[in-house]
Amino acid sequence: MKAMSNPSVRRICGLNLKVQDLTQAVMFYTHTLGLKVRGIFSNEAFLKWKTQGEDFLGLFKSQKLGWHHVELRFMAPDVQAALRDLQAKALIDQVRSVGSSEISATVLHRWLPSGVEIFTPLTKAVLIAEVADPNGRMLELVYLKEDYTALELPGLLAVEIESPNPSAVTAFYSQVGFEYTLEGLQAASRQKLLIRKGERLEWVRARLAMSSHIYARLTRASLSTAEGVSLSDPNGYELIILPEGGITS
Structure with missing residues (x-):
């Protein structure tokens, strides 16, 4: 598979996870991390990695665990350019909702297939489109006029999931x-x-x-490994922690 020189996914902006006890999860991520x-x-x-940062961790109360959705940032000067990008990637017919x-x-209804739900975004964006991957994990594709690729530290470096069909x-x-x-799929940031073979669709x-x-x-x-400090949050999501001073963008 040929690599692109400039990925159109500019960054992974928001990792959103399902948690069974919201208060306990918030306490862990604020007090421990x-x-x-x-x-x-x-x-x-919704929690931010740094006070003035843009990237965030979302926690959604649910009896079932797993990836709730991930927010990916893209760049587009206007709505038509964003829709052309979705069309060029053969994603337009997979869009479930858009705003x-x-x-x-x-x-928007004139430009999209019938049946696509239209919503009003809570934040300013050229376009937000929601699609699902082959295993049903939801993605929020957010198109902005500004580019946004600098690695935010402290922050998210990588997300790893399992799939029976990687x-x-x-x-x-x-x-x-x-x-x-x-080393895995990579954003411009x-x-x-990382996608590995496995049956645990809830594992992150x-x-x-x-x-x-x-x-x-x-x-x-906590347990220190060759990868970094290894620990789990209250819902069993695995975390590998590295010092921000050792990371270069």
């Missing part, structure tokens, strides 16, 4: 716009999406870069 509260609601919470802060629902899932994410590399492992003092504290209380 030092994330900042962006907003807490009755059944969901734009720039044009009306009436206009070749098909890898092909899908390459179609979405990740670059194929020997150099964040990675995240590789995170955290501040040096949090990393030092975790090394005293």
